[in-house]
Amino acid sequence: MTGRIFTAGSLLGGVPTSLFSPASPQARSVYDLFMLTSGVMLAIMFFLCAWIVYILVHYRARPGETEDPVPVYGNKKLEIIWTLIPLAIVTVFTILMVPTIFKTHAEPDGRAPDITVIAHQWWWEVRYPDGVVTANEVHLPVGRPVLLALRTADVIHDFWVPRLGPKQDMLPGQTNYLWLQPDHPGIYDGTCAEYCGTDHGWMRIRVIAQTQADFDSWETAQLHPQMPDSSALAQEGGQIFTRSTCTNCHALVDAPKVAANLAHHVTIAPSLNDLGDRETLGAGTLDNSPENLAKWLKDPQACKPGSNMPDFHFSDEEVRALTAYLWRKSH
Amino acid sequence: MTDLTLDGPVGSDATHEHEDGGEGLLSWVSTVDHKKVGLMYIFTALFFLVVGGVEALLMRIQLAVPNNHFLSPQMYDQLFTMHGTTMIFLVAMVLVNGFGNYLIPLMIGACDVAFPRLNAFGYWITLFGGIMLNYSFLAGGAPSAGWFAYAPLSLPAYNTGTGMDYWTLGLLMTGIGTVTAALNLIVTILTLRARGMRITQVPLFVWMMLITSLLVIFALPALNAGLVMLFVDRRMHGMFFGSHGSPVLWQHFFWIFGHPEVYILVLPAFGMISEIIPVMSRKPIFGYNFVAASTVAIGFLSFGVWAHHMFAVGLWNSALITFGASSMLIAVPTGVKLFNWVATMHGGRIRMNTAMLFCIGFLVQFTFGGVTGMTFAIVPLDWATTDTYFVVAHFHYTIIGGIVFAMMAGAYYWFPKMSGRMLSERLGRWNFWLMVIGFNGTFFVQHILGLLGMPRRVASYPNLPMWGTLNMISTVGAFVFGFSVLVFVGNVLYSVFYGEVAGDNPWDAWTLEWLATSPPAAHNFERVPYVRSRRPLWDAKNPELADWRHPEGG
Ligand SMILES: [Cu+2]
Numbered sequence: 005m006t007g008r009i010f011t012a013g014s015l016l017g018g019v020p021t022s023l024f025s026p027a028s029p030q031a032r033s034v035y036d037l038f039m040l041t042s043g044v045m046l047a048i049m050f051f052l053c054a055w056i057v058y059i060l061v062h063y064r065a066r067p068g069e070t071e072d073p074v075p076v077y078g079n080k081k082l083e084i085i086w087t088l089i090p091l092a093i094v095t096v097f098t099i100l101m102v103p104t105i106f107k108t109h110a111e112p113d114g115r116a117p118d119i120t121v122i123a124h125q126w127w128w129e130v131r132y133p134d135g136v137v138t139a140n141e142v143h144l145p146v147g148r149p150v151l152l153a154l155r156t157a158d159v160i161h162d163f164w165v166p167r168l169g170p171k172q173d174m175l176p177g178q179t180n181y182l183w184l185q186p187d188h189p190g191i192y193d194g195t196c197a198e199y200c201g202t203d204h205g206w207m208r209i210r211v212i213a214q215t216q217a218d219f220d221s222w223e224t225a226q227l228h229p230q231m232p233d234s235s236a237l238a239q240e241g242g243q244i245f246t247r248s249t250c251t252n253c254h255a256l257v258d259a260p261k262v263a264a265n266l267a268h269h270v271t272i273a274p275s276l277n278d279l280g281d282r283e284t285l286g287a288g289t290l291d292n293s294p295e296n297l298a299k300w301l302k303d304p305q306a307c308k309p310g311s312n313m314p315d316f317h318f319s320d321e322e323v324r325a326l327t328a329y330l331w332r333k334s335h
Numbered sequence: 336m337t338d339l340t341l342d343g344p345v346g347s348d349a350t351h352e353h354e355d356g357g358e359g360l361l362s363w364v365s366t367v368d369h370k371k372v373g374l375m376y377i378f379t380a381l382f383f384l385v386v387g388g389v390e391a392l393l394m395r396i397q398l399a400v401p402n403n404h405f406l407s408p409q410m411y412d413q414l415f416t417m418h419g420t421t422m423i424f425l426v427a428m429v430l431v432n433g434f435g436n437y438l439i440p441l442m443i444g445a446c447d448v449a450f451p452r453l454n455a456f457g458y459w460i461t462l463f464g465g466i467m468l469n470y471s472f473l474a475g476g477a478p479s480a481g482w483f484a485y486a487p488l489s490l491p492a493y494n495t496g497t498g499m500d501y502w503t504l505g506l507l508m509t510g511i512g513t514v515t516a517a518l519n520l521i522v523t524i525l526t527l528r529a530r531g532m533r534i535t536q537v538p539l540f541v542w543m544m545l546i547t548s549l550l551v552i553f554a555l556p557a558l559n560a561g562l563v564m565l566f567v568d569r570r571m572h573g574m575f576f577g578s579h580g581s582p583v584l585w586q587h588f589f590w591i592f593g594h595p596e597v598y599i600l601v602l603p604a605f606g607m608i609s610e611i612i613p614v615m616s617r618k619p620i621f622g623y624n625f626v627a628a629s630t631v632a633i634g635f636l637s638f639g640v641w642a643h644h645m646f647a648v649g650l651w652n653s654a655l656i657t658f659g660a661s662s663m664l665i666a667v668p669t670g671v672k673l674f675n676w677v678a679t680m681h682g683g684r685i686r687m688n689t690a691m692l693f694c695i696g697f698l699v700q701f702t703f704g705g706v707t708g709m710t711f712a713i714v715p716l717d718w719a720t721t722d723t724y725f726v727v728a729h730f731h732y733t734i735i736g737g738i739v740f741a742m743m744a745g746a747y748y749w750f751p752k753m754s755g756r757m758l759s760e761r762l763g764r765w766n767f768w769l770m771v772i773g774f775n776g777t778f779f780v781q782h783i784l785g786l787l788g789m790p791r792r793v794a795s796y797p798n799l800p801m802w803g804t805l806n807m808i809s810t811v812g813a814f815v816f817g818f819s820v821l822v823f824v825g826n827v828l829y830s831v832f833y834g835e836v837a838g839d840n841p842w843d844a845w846t847l848e849w850l851a852t853s854p855p856a857a858h859n860f861e862r863v864p865y866v867r868s869r870r871p872l873w874d875a876k877n878p879e880l881a882d883w884r885h886p887e888g889g
Contacts, residue, residue, distance in 0.1 A: 016787065037716060038716050038719065045706040046706070059685070075619050079678075090671075094666055097712075098660045101656070108718070166788040171647055197647075198647075204790075
């Protein structure tokens with residue numbers, strides 16, 4: 005978890021997905037509303053408990069008290085009071101709720117999205133207008149609101165990065181929008197939040213917020229993906245890669261090409277360009293490293309049972325070659 | 336309508352052919368007696384409670400530590416789907432039907448429900464639906480799309496195998512059973528009340544069951560229609576909910592059933608609380624009319640809030656605001672009820688027995704569930720907390736902390752009537768405190784987990800700070816809770832044979848069921864008095880202070 009930026013503070017705020025450490029204006033306005041309404045609700049809860057405790061102290065039947073009290077049937081005035089009080093509270097809550105909805109859920113108003121995220125069972129495809137396609141992490145610049153278009157390739161999923169604000173479902177045949185506006189550069193953890201089948205729990209996402217300059221250089225690097233190592237091992241890995249059916253599902257550029265073509269590659273599975281740049285493999289299942297990449301290639305089903313990446317039963321030799329071929333870093 | 340009833344046993348004649356069918360298994364299988372049908376519903380619910388409970392414990396073992404491999408994700412998905420479906424449709428609904436069937440005719444001074452044969456049919460088809468649903472485990476895999484079965488995940492493209500088909504057909508059958516039971520209870524309440532008993536004088540449990548049954552009549556058809564469409568989609572390539580249809584449409588169908596369903600389950604619990612608190616506090620219910628009217632308000636509102644289950648699907652802001660506000664409004668009539676219950680206790684002479692303890696547990700825990708529920712009505716907070724463990728914690732507070740605790744209170748309160756013997760108070764204390772500790776231990780920490788970003792319905796989770804510890808606490812709590820259920824079952828088994836003999840009216844209660852013998856005779860009553868108020872037995876015992884003498888008491 006190196007490089008993570010925590011809002012220092014409470015224990016609860018120290019968890020990387022904690023709602024108690026909001027890191028964007030959207031998340032903060034939700035957090036403020038949450039704290040306010042929770043305070044009111046807890047006060048009501050406290051009042052009720054105190055009343056019950058008082059009653060239990062004062063009105064328990066004592067031994068020998070067999071007579072029933074004289075019946076009391078009700079009190080209209082009280083009824084009106086305790087109808088009006090909750091009504092007043094929910095009215096205030098409604099009034100407070102409306103601006104927060106507009107703040108966190110602004111309509112895109114025809115603006116073209118900055119990034120398109122397409123959910124798949126059980127990984128994320130991330131596309132940029134200039135043709136960069138990556139997976140499972142969303143790089144974006146800080147300092148301005150970034151508009152995400154959210155779609156799905158199969159079932160319903162939900163994009164959720166708790167410290168950056170609301171979650172948003174991704175539905176077949178529909179595009180939903182979400183604004184992301186991290187305050188500071190950093191890595192923000194998230195996850196798919198709508199049950200989507202076997203590996204729903206391992207469909208994690210990361211938002212990597214960068215300064216505009218860092219973001220620009222990242223994007224440029226992605227437009228010119230690294231070429232494979234010239235070592236014999238990597239060459240052999242390249243042959244295994246072409247021989248196996250990897251390219252039926254994965255996009256991987258292994259000769260310098262026009263950047264714009266990147267977008268047209270198949271996207272049944274994560275793009276493998278600059279794979280070494282990613283933080284995790286299998287949408288958060290493994291930390292990314294050459295060793296874990298080898299582990300994944302050796303038996304993806306053992307790493308992420310149920311995932312849509314088949315097990316090719318490679319020998320250790322083949323795995324080593326493939327790893328050498330695939331492990332490319334742009335920096 | 337009351338002039339249809341006689342002074343004495345009233346109700347349909349159909350029972351009398353069967354009532355002396357002897358003991359033995361056959362007498363149960365062939366019975367159309369509302370009490371036996373009621374008890375069969377209750378036993379069935381207890382059986383499925385154990386099934387659903389074991390499913391829950393298996394899940395909690397899997398979640399006890401991060402990155403666990405105790406269960407495969409496929410198995411986990413089947414278990415949580417079956418756990419939810421079982422607990423809602425085969426435990427809670429069935430318990431409601433059981434108590435309703437058993438108690439309503441007794442409470443209104445009738446000798447059976449209006450349509451006894453239909454009643455038996457309702458039970459058997461519900462049981463058959465339950466068996467069919469669970470048979471899926473043997474038939475190649477249980478359903479695994481979650482208890483609300485969102486399309487397209489529930490369609491064959493993403494859900495091969497027959498589990499989902501058993502799910503749709505099984506639920507359709509229990510759905511038919513539930514609708515027949517509801518119709519039956521409505522007619523019973525409207526037509527078979529004792530002489531003199533006005534509809535505004537029925538015990539509040541009866542009143543709430545009436546509203547619940549009306550909700551069933553309007554809500555269940557949406558589910559049943561949805562289930563038929565889902566089945567057509569799955570087996571006949573219909574195009575209702577798939578990518579050529581609308582996945583959101585399924586959500587509308589499901590939740591326009593699903594939200595009223597919450598109230599279908601909770602109103603009977605409210606009804607029980609409204610019976611038990613007054614008797615144990617020795618005071619009439621405070622504000623009968625307000626408690627009754629707020630039930631009607633909840634009934635109406637419950638049909639106007641379903642979209643709060645769908646705030647994240649991308650509705651327009653206008654819809655978000657409307658449904659957010661309408662959802663919040665439900666807090667008003669619910670709050671009115673809470674205040675009236677506590678006001679009933681205020682100034683009473685409270686008997687702190689197990690039934691009352693469970694009522695108090697209900698009051699506190701249900702309120703907490705209601706308080707956290709506001710989070711899902713306030714739209715931006717819903718976006719933060721929905722589909723996390725926070726919502727899991729919230730609805731378990733309302734369903735277990737609320738409904739189950741009320742049903743436990745009901746069990747301790749009416750067991751003497753059903754069996755003729757009292758449940759052991761000593762075991763009852765153990766039962767209560769273990770349940771409080773187990774329940775809160777399991778679910779309180781889940782609020783925190785949700786706020787720390789843990790999504791629901793995950794078969795395993797990464798080792799983030801605090802997640803492991805909180806989940807371990809939750810798992811330990813679940814086992815304590817499971818143990819408390821065993822204590823209850825033990826108490827029932829022990830007390831049926833060795834419990835103190837109850838007599839007809841052990842609590843000195845005021846409604847008509849306590850006039851019958853314990854357990855009641857096959858035809859319920861020898862004679863039913865002319866009813867002049869809401870508390871006929873109080874009137875008989877305290878003629879000077881009779882309720883009907885008081886302008887607000889009648
Ligand atoms: Cu997903």
